Amino acid sequence: MKLLVVGAGLFGATVARERALKGDAVDVIEKRDHVAGNIYTENVEGIQVHRYGAHIFHTSNQAIWDYVNQFADFNRYTNEVIANYKGQIYNLPFNMNTFNKMWGVITPAEAQKKIAEQRAILADKKPENLEEQAISLVGTDIYKKLIKDYTAKQWGRDPKNLPAFIIRRLPVRYTYDNNYFNDAYQGIPKAGYTHIVERMLDQPNINVQLGTDFFANKETYLDNYDKVIFTGMIDQFFDYQLGTLEYRSLRFETEILNVNNFQGNAVVNYTDADTPFTRIIEHKHFVFGKGNDRKTVITREYPMAWSRGDEPYYPVNNSENNQLFTKYRSLAKEKAPQVAFGGRLGLYRYYNMDQVIAAALQFLNGGFFGDTSK
Template structure:
């Protein structure tokens, strides 16, 4: 009979890995978590810098309509009642996002909900595609050329690193337009940010679970495969398979964080930059996530610069077009034969975009 040191080894200490580790411990399973970075938390990790809690890998606002998920996370942290709002900045002017009646007022002078449908109808008379062939054609057909050019085109092309006419239409299912002055970015019933931060929340999930940081699983895969009955893998499947079929496409991000010697830099947590001539996509001012933040004479901001991804870099967004989805399926089929005891999970492991609540729900649904 095979003898293993662990029932489960979990590769990655983000939300999927941490929730799975907590559940494994609750079931009495012996579990080990391996993390490539120097600390736990994956991309939701945050850190106190000069008295301000900084989201190290982009803004993370927890939001969900799922009562089960909301109840689950309450076990590990109290949440503040931060409600996320965003402005888009272009050419010296600001517009409310997501697109709502205020946005249409700022652009067109709209005053009533029915004005929106009249404006979009007029825009569609000038340009409409019944069978859009790319993202630009689909977006223009949904919201009109004017709004698209101001608020969508530049941001999207920076985010994905190519012209919107080169992106498949299926990347966007819809572009929601609110006919009210509701400027909340998310409409979910439950929203907020952990009072003591995501890092502290992950640590509570991993309470009593053995974990090791600074471990590159892929470089030592066969050693770790021999130490557990099952592996939960939340990394990139193509890296695990040594890119034998070629690499999947991802988008990278560069985060440039700085301390600014003013008490308030931009008046809110997130402002998107939708101009194509501004190289970064958004500016985050972290103190605005904490509603009780002590008024300090300085602040900390982070600008996000989308980047071309190369093997060896951190991957942030899967590029879910037809070519990549087919390649991922090919990798999954091959991996199931070569590594039958590996379960793939999370945004990278499943090669799909997940919100945080979706990640947690997936981890809670995993059979252990």
């Protein structure tokens, strides 16, 4: 089979590799000048820098953990996020360290009582938006200091106007445990994420073309391949004919500093409204401070409204957008049966990295390629 994969991110690389191993001739085209999509890492001053924001691989799926470990050695990094609210430091996710700093409570019972008192403002009402969902989980004090303004910056709208499900799985622990994730497996690839994707694509029957825009020759590509895997925006593929899906974009401001240690942690969230960025990443702490001992690299992350031509980073999965996406899925089945859509943008879902791989592997076992994929 002659296969075209549009996008050299994690979904596209997984599909390309597995189909190449089955004997398909696979061309991968990527509009950027590098592979690995948004998980791209590069060496800057001896430090692996996450160019498009922090990425920590975590999963409870042992099959996915085993799969990705084919391509990389992982360190034992544990994601312990710090929140900075006007110079006050709190631990994330919300746990007994957070509650102690916020209220001076020591025992889980004291913390639960405090949250219950503040939750009473809802009067047993079922949460209908993000603000109400957050208060039901952690009370009003934590919501106002650590969630409200941070969320407004991230999504560009008042939390009252965001759906409750966005924060429904917010980790809340009544233990002194700062590990952000509950997953069994967690770490950072020692050689960076780019190395993973490069190894995935290192097959004799995979041809990678960088700096190549699918839309510059869309019809030619569609005519010349048996199957196409498209990992870009599904609405753009159809020239936005049903309407434009909503995305959020990001701007990254990276600095090289002549100090060994800038903030003492890989991720510090800034949760107040006056700070324009949401977080600062200090990349060397993903590998326990290793690298250049005279310099460090930091990145400030600024959420931005998205418009056509901007880089989309994550979808806005409210009911209106999800309904529009469903219409695009129906259009795809009718007008482009030889094209499969995948990844965050193609499937219009906020995926973690393990979920991207799992979705790609599940797709490969479906009927799109016929019986040869099983």
